[in-house]
Amino acid sequence: MSKGFRIRRILSAAVLLLIGTVAFRSHAEELPQERIYQARDRVFPALVHVQPISEVFERGKKTKQTAVGSGVIISDDGYVVTNYHVAGNAVKAICTLASRDRIPATLVGGDAPTDLAVLKLDLSEYKGKIHVAELGDSSKLQTGQFVLAMGSPLSLSRSLSEGIISCPDRYLGSEMTLEDGEKTGGFNTWIQTTAAINFGNSGGPLVDLEGEVVGINTRTVVGADGLGFSIPSNVVRDITTQIIKKGAVSRSWIGVDLQPLQDLDMLLKGDSKKGALVSNVEPSSPADRAGIVAGDVITKINGTPVDARFDEEIPPIRRLISEIPVDSTIEVDYLRSGTPASVSLVTRRRGKTRGKEKEFADWGLSAQSLTLPKLLELNRTKRDGVLISGVSGVTTKERTDLVKDDIVVEVQGERIANIDDFDKVYKKYKKTKPNRLVFKTERNNVVHFAVLYPKYDEPDPGSQ
Numbered sequence: 001m002s003k004g005f006r007i008r009r010i011l012s013a014a015v016l017l018l019i020g021t022v023a024f025r026s027h028a029e030e031l032p033q034e035r036i037y038q039a040r041d042r043v044f045p046a047l048v049h050v051q052p053i054s055e056v057f058e059r060g061k062k063t064k065q066t067a068v069g070s071g072v073i074i075s076d077d078g079y080v081v082t083n084y085h086v087a088g089n090a091v092k093a094i095c096t097l098a099s100r101d102r103i104p105a106t107l108v109g110g111d112a113p114t115d116l117a118v119l120k121l122d123l124s125e126y127k128g129k130i131h132v133a134e135l136g137d138s139s140k141l142q143t144g145q146f147v148l149a150m151g152s153p154l155s156l157s158r159s160l161s162e163g164i165i166s167c168p169d170r171y172l173g174s175e176m177t178l179e180d181g182e183k184t185g186g187f188n189t190w191i192q193t194t195a196a197i198n199f200g201n202s203g204g205p206l207v208d209l210e211g212e213v214v215g216i217n218t219r220t221v222v223g224a225d226g227l228g229f230s231i232p233s234n235v236v237r238d239i240t241t242q243i244i245k246k247g248a249v250s251r252s253w254i255g256v257d258l259q260p261l262q263d264l265d266m267l268l269k270g271d272s273k274k275g276a277l278v279s280n281v282e283p284s285s286p287a288d289r290a291g292i293v294a295g296d297v298i299t300k301i302n303g304t305p306v307d308a309r310f311d312e313e314i315p316p317i318r319r320l321i322s323e324i325p326v327d328s329t330i331e332v333d334y335l336r337s338g339t340p341a342s343v344s345l346v347t348r349r350r351g352k353t354r355g356k357e358k359e360f361a362d363w364g365l366s367a368q369s370l371t372l373p374k375l376l377e378l379n380r381t382k383r384d385g386v387l388i389s390g391v392s393g394v395t396t397k398e399r400t401d402l403v404k405d406d407i408v409v410e411v412q413g414e415r416i417a418n419i420d421d422f423d424k425v426y427k428k429y430k431k432t433k434p435n436r437l438v439f440k441t442e443r444n445n446v447v448h449f450a451v452l453y454p455k456y457d458e459p460d461p462g463s464q
Contacts, residue, residue, distance in 0.1 A: 042211030045131035052090035060390040062359040070151030070204030078121030082203030109243040112182030136212030138232035141168040149195035151204025163195030171312035190229040197228030251322035252347035255285020276308040290345040300333035364395035369419040410440035
């Protein structure tokens with residue numbers, strides 16, 4: 001074989017290799033694009049633009065406010081999943097479908113701890129076709145996997161952004177407080193993604209390239225680029241099923257705060273390589289009454305081993321406890337200074353942070369019933385009284401007379417045990433119209449007296 005022939009063969013092989021490489025790259029680049037189109041077409045028809053009207057209390061007054069968000073239809077009969085912070089307090093809502101038809105919707109229920117809510121479309125007069133998105137399996141997500149975020153960022157409906165999974169099980173630390181005072185984020189980890197999630201995307205679907213919903217877009221970090229978070233679809237499936245069946249989610253509670261053992265086991269005595277460290281026990285809680293104390297290491301719940309070496313392993317343990325039926329007797333195994341022990345306790349229902357709220361217009365304030373989480377937050381053990389949730393400032397001479405988070409225990413010497421007592425006293429004095437009222441309150445567990453000057457619709461200066 002001549003030298004020239006060998007050179008020509010080498011060059012021909014190189015050309016063929018180059019052509020093959022270009023063809024492979026072309027096919028590889030074309031495939032994700034086509035899969036994006038296919039995933040888009042599977043879910044876009046089920047995407048909705050959500051406009052809720054919610055009741056809120058601001059500066060002692062009940063008002064209505066509108067918002068915008070996103071949602072996705074998950075059933076043929078018109079159930080829509082969105083975020084609690086979008087529509088969890090909605091009195092009504094309008095959902096705009098992909099067809100641009102506007103359909104009224106009602107709130108079925110919301111779950112603040114997971115930031116999820118379910119709306120029901122009123123399909124009684126709708127003649128079009130309802131498209132449904134399929135929930136996928138979020139446990140199969142992998143770091144680096146392509147995903148699509150769909151929704152209405154900044155009210156720009158039918159928008160899509162593309163990115164990857166940065167972390168399939170991100171734990172964001174302590175619970176976060178929503179605008180209405182409820183806590184979220186304690187029972188699940190989050191899907192972290194680079195797909196752009198902006199205000200208005202909340203409640204929209206995070207979609208894999210198979211066209212399945214693997215998460216519900218929830219939040220972003222202001223000022224950060226490519227840092228969005230979604231609720232995993234397996235959590236969405238569980239919570240929405242409960243809301244649709246029962247209107248709410250019921251959770252058991254035993255009153256312990258947990259902490260991972262990482263970097264702390266060197267401080268613990270004995271063999272504490274597995275388990276979850278008890279960092280705090282709420283007073284008068286089931287765990288407190290059973291004798292569990294801070295520093296114990298819980299190893300089993302009802303025979304199920306629990307282990308938390310890292311932060312992201314705490315939410316599954318909370319969820320394990322919460323999914324036990326309320327008022328159940330359970331066994332808790334733990335280590336104290338390396339010595340095994342076991343106790344029985346009865347779970348209680350985990351209450352809402354935010355109690356029932358009412359406006360008392362003549363008094364220029366709004367008040368809430370006291371809940372256990374709020375009492376714990378305020379470091380108060382007594383359950384009597386009502387919480388001042390807002391003050392307009394027009395019925396007191398001094399701003400310090402009555403302030404938000406004061407606990408009212410008496411009005412004109414009449415004991416206030418709960419919000420119903422407060423309402424009865426309000427209605428009583430609304431009829432007699434006294435010029436002033438004396439409130440006995442507690443502020444930071446210190447007794448305080450406030451003088452309030454009611455502002456009636458028809459003032460009667462002569463009444464006492």
